[in-house]
Amino acid sequence: MKAPAAKKTSTAPKAPPANPRDLTRSEIAYRRLKAAIFDFVLLPGDGFTESDMAERLGMSRTPVREALFRLELEGYVKVAFRSGWSVAPFDFRKLEELYDLRVMLECAAVDRLCTQDPMPDLGLLKAIWLVPEKERKTDTTEVASLDEAFHTTLVSAAGNLQMARVHAEVTDGIRIVRRLDFTQPPRVAATYDEHAKILRAILARRADPAKLMLRTHIEASKAEVRKITIHKLHSARPATTDL
The missing domain is CATH 1.10.10.10 (Winged helix-like DNA-binding domain superfamily/Winged helix DNA-binding domain)
Structure with a gap:
């Protein structure tokens, strides 16, 4: 009679606990x-x-x-x-370097998306960004999160896991200044307009125009980093400072 096989111990990293109590x-x-x-x-x-x-x-x-x-x-x-x-x-130099890396990663993702057959399903992005103006979100915090998701979804959909991993690290590194950018209400309307144009170009497999618009879109956000002042930071501080 054979002895039962030894139970293998997984060396894969555990997923973060879903329950906050854990x-x-x-x-x-x-x-x-x-x-x-x-x-x-x-x-x-x-x-x-x-x-x-x-x-x-x-x-x-x-x-x-x-x-x-x-x-x-x-x-x-x-x-x-x-x-x-x-x-x-x-660290403004580090932030600008992260933005430069972000441009390279996202433009590479656009190239991959526009050449894949069939193209990955981008229906979720269409449902968020290709909507009538009256259906657009207006809360700056919510739109800031949706903006981040737009870019991470494009990179993830391109299918290169290592590219997506590096892009996630870049995203985390610039998240704080992106949120500061979205304390300005005009950025909401601009983001909807720019995302819609980028997405339509990708769906039409027009990689070069999509990359040009994407680069311009990211450079505008990068330019806002250079305008950060102590006054602007204090203006962004919420009324309540509870942690």
Whole structure:
């Protein structure tokens, strides 16, 4: 009689827990702090101690410290000996380089989309962006999220997993300034118009016009990065600063 085969142990990374109750305290602190930075509750240059932040988050210092060290590795906060922590200033050179990389990745994705037969289904994007003006979303926060999804969906649909992985990293790196861009209501209408033109060109397999419009669209967003001022950041801070 044969012995039962040994059970294989999977080495694949586990998916993030779906239930918030399954998250560690450190992960919760990390997500709340990062959201506070991205939502301009915490602005570049804002200083704080671990004790202060633990009190604001309603948890002990240990998970807060672990979250802060993780955010430090990602470049969002800085630690200073004996003087606590502070939100890191924007690295404008890094941001511009990320935008340049984004242009290359998304233009390459357009080339792939326009040559695939059949073309991947872009119906979800059509349902969002090719709508009558009266059906457009107006909430700037919602449109900012939809804008990000438009670009990530194009790259994902191109079918290159490594390209999509790198693009996701780039997207995360520029998310904070993209949200700042969408604090200006005129950007909502412009984004709808530009996305619709890009999408129609892709659906018609007109790669060169689509890439030109895409590049212009991204360059306009990149140009806004150069206009970021302390006043603009403080204007974006919400009325409530709860974490």
